[in-house]
Amino acid sequence: MQKEDKNWRSLIKKIWKKFQGQLFSNMLTVAVVSLLVKGIAFFKEILIADTFGISELLDTYLIAVLVPSFVQNVFIGSYSSVFIPNYVAEKSHQQQSIGAFQGSSFIITLALALIMMGITYLGIDVYLEVLFPGHEPHYYELIKTQLWIVLPCMLFWGVSSLISGLLMVNDEFLYSSLKGLFVPLTTIIFLAFFHQNLQEKTLAIGMLVGSVLSLIYLIVIGTKKKVICIDKPNFKSHNIQILIKQFPAKISSSLIHGMNPMVDQYFSAQLAVGAIASLNYGSKVPVVVLGLISIPVGSTLLPYFSKKALDGSKTLFNYLNKILASGLGLGSILAILLILLSKLIITLFFERGTFTSSDTDQVYIIQQMYLIQIPFYISAIVMNKYLNAINKNNFLVLSSVVNLILNIVLNYIFLKLMGVKGIALATSIVYFVNALIIYLYIRKIHNNQTASI
Secondary structure, three states: OOHHHHHHHHHHHHHHHHOOHHHHHHHHHHHHHHHHHHHHHHHHHHHHHHHHHHHHHHHHHHHHHHHHHHHHHHHHHHHHHHHHHHHHHHHOOOOHHHHHHHHHHHHHHHHHHHHHHHHHHHHHHHHHHHHOOOOHHHHHHHHHHHHHOOOOOHHHHHHHHHHHHHHHOOHHHHHHHHHHHHHHHHHHHHHHHOOHHHHHHHHHHHHHHHHHHHHHHHHHHHOOOOOOOOOOOOOHHHHHHHHHHHHHHHHHHHHHHHHHHHHHHHHHHOOOHHHHHHHHHHHHHHHHHHHHHHHHHHHHHHHHHHHHHHOOOOOOHHHHHHHHHHHHHHHHHHHHHHOOOOOHHHHHHHHHOOHHHHHHHHHHHHHHHOOHHHHHHHHHHHHHHHHHOOOOHHHHHHHHHHHHHHHHHHHHHHHHHOHHHHHHHHHHHHHHHHHHHHHHHHHHHHHHHHOOO
């Protein structure tokens, strides 16, 4: 018995020694905080379901936040992805000029956010008429009322994203991850205490207040940790020039990729009222699961790959393969388990108040279709960070075009065959194709590099 205990202790020590290090501890930190954030966010969704069910008001809110969220994911998120590897390079070779690099980056971020706010404000009527035609004037007024409240969030998200990137480069993943708490917490508070007074504005104001508090928190932490050191901008520095050249490719890729949710909502809007809300509820658990896995993996691997790329490590490709193998295996097991438990999950978490058993019967199948994507989504996230780190963003444009075309075609086909459930299935197939295309490209890069040695 004592011998067995010794063997177990020895095995645990070996495993710990193998994974011990900054990367693993960072992943663990982000995973724990993400679990907390997602738990609170999921409770927020339960509260929203209890308050609104599948309703017109929830549909209009989701459409109102679609454009700001699109800008955040496509433009602001793209800049953060190209900022980190080039900031790491600047910090490694030109330590004295990182203040100028930060100054340039903050100006670009602010300008980008303000431009996108202006475009959204001027183009909202055309956007609604083209993508969501055939509704009553009251429907469009509800959307715009909520959009004007949410619109300033673009500015706060842009600055927050940059400060969060600075914290991650300096291995301050705990503080950068905690920023995600503010929006769900404020939304819960506003739903619980102010819904009767604010009515249709409740969710939008909750998002706005949470975004402001998140930015204030990051500014305080960034200043305290001395990661913010803004100096006179220099747009002629070598790494800023690389960043600027990579930015259009990354934006194009994210822009095309970010159109997929809009495509899904466009097709679902052709169906009965509540179809958009059904898709929203059906995606909640997959989004939570993917967030709990992809957020810690993606956010920690980008700085890690960026630093390893500077070393010219020959083992980086092999390390990527190990991560992908683990992600596919564990992701597949998780997807199967959640698919089997899908109806029970929807019943437990959402079936209350105005959310009925008939809603459950529709939503749990949508959720199953979304869950299929889990292993492929994780793999795509890892490989995207790999390409971001080595400044190979151009190929992502091509893969995104293929994905968008495939998504439109599959949405059209499966919508006819399966209704709103087909939209969710199309999404999973698109992520499988995306992961396959990116891996084949990375393998081609590796083979070319090996042949040239």
